[in-house]
Amino acid sequence: MIRFLAQLAAALLAIPVVLAVLYNFGTPASTLMLYRMATGQRVERVWTPLSRMSPTLVRTVVASEDTRFCRHIGIDITEMRTMVEKADDLEDLRGTSTITMQVVKNLFLWPHPELPRKVLEMPLALWLDLVMSKRRILEIYLNIAEWGPNGTFGVTVAARDAFGLPPARLNAAQSARLAVMLPNPARRSAATPSPGVLRLADRLEARVPREAADMIDCLHLGD
Template sequence: MRRLLRNIALALFIVLVAGPVVTVILYRFIPPPVTPLMVIRAVEGRGLDHRWRSIDKVAPALPRALIAAEDSRFCEHHGFDFNALQKAYANNEAGKKIRGGSTISQQTAKNVFLWPGRSYIRKGLEAWFTVLIEVLWGKERIMEVYLNSIEFGSGIYGAQAAAQRYFGVDADQLTQAQASRLAAILPSPLKWKVIKPGKYVARRTQKIGKASGAVRRTGLAECVG
């Protein structure tokens, strides 16, 4: 029985501690080749268009737009924005439109290492991976991986694939308007359209464009170059 318990404890340590730490360290230096969501969508028949681009080959307009749209305190927090979580909770409790409070760090952890879902187990693992990437990667690498793992449409992942598919340019040629349009379809890239968007996405694009200017002026994206 003691040997069995030791073996179970060792297995849990490898799965929950050693394995994630080794994987995160590995991805600090090499691009994650594929994510669970990419595999799931490919099995669903949506295809897979994913082309890695280093952050210095992505127009600064896109990180600014994503910070403006998704996580204005990205450079300030350590993986979790508790103010945003409180606002999201209050908003949802009031019966308003469901609003998430996940940071870009949390979204990166979820996108790269985990499966879609809302279970407590998955959320717990997301928190653990978020801590790991904040400690072992740093902000610039988190943003770089995020830029390359975001789902921007059916079978479209990352800045380069999205820039090519929607605008016929490389990621380093994206304008602020184009970057704002890409950010505007998050977090519903399979529902909202980049090309010929509806009124909601068009309004959201304008709002993100203005907020991106504020991000640039106030230095809220300085941690990503």
């Protein structure tokens, strides 16, 4: 029985390892999207290549979600060490999730409970960073992130709903308002932002130019 369970666990772990390679191609969906579709709930996502997104938008999301994205190896050991030293409990460690780890969670894992998921999330993030380019990881993230209530996924639908624009035409202020939605897309709105959301967006917009240089080389972004 123990041998069977070990073989089953190995087989299940092999699935995301193989899929991580295959997802260099195509338009993958997140586990949440698949669950919602399987249960008859609304899912709206329009896949858009990174080349058809505003470079300002891409830089702004990275600056907001994972400032060391171009320098870490899927997990940010430097940031994780700092957070562990400051954290009182597991709840405080949520800020250590990189964009790569969020892609792993969205593609292969589940939201809760946090600790068992993290055990799988970190090695899979290292693997994803090894077999997939930073540009592709970010492209997937921008297309599968939950970006609003009622089954809104991906930046294209979010930009359309908020501003009536495709992601290629977003300016710096609009990009910042979309980016600050990501930690809580059910409660934050880019179309009708609260004063708090506007303050966050303004601070983020001011910070992006200082952090843009290494993203140009890492993600091959133009102006």
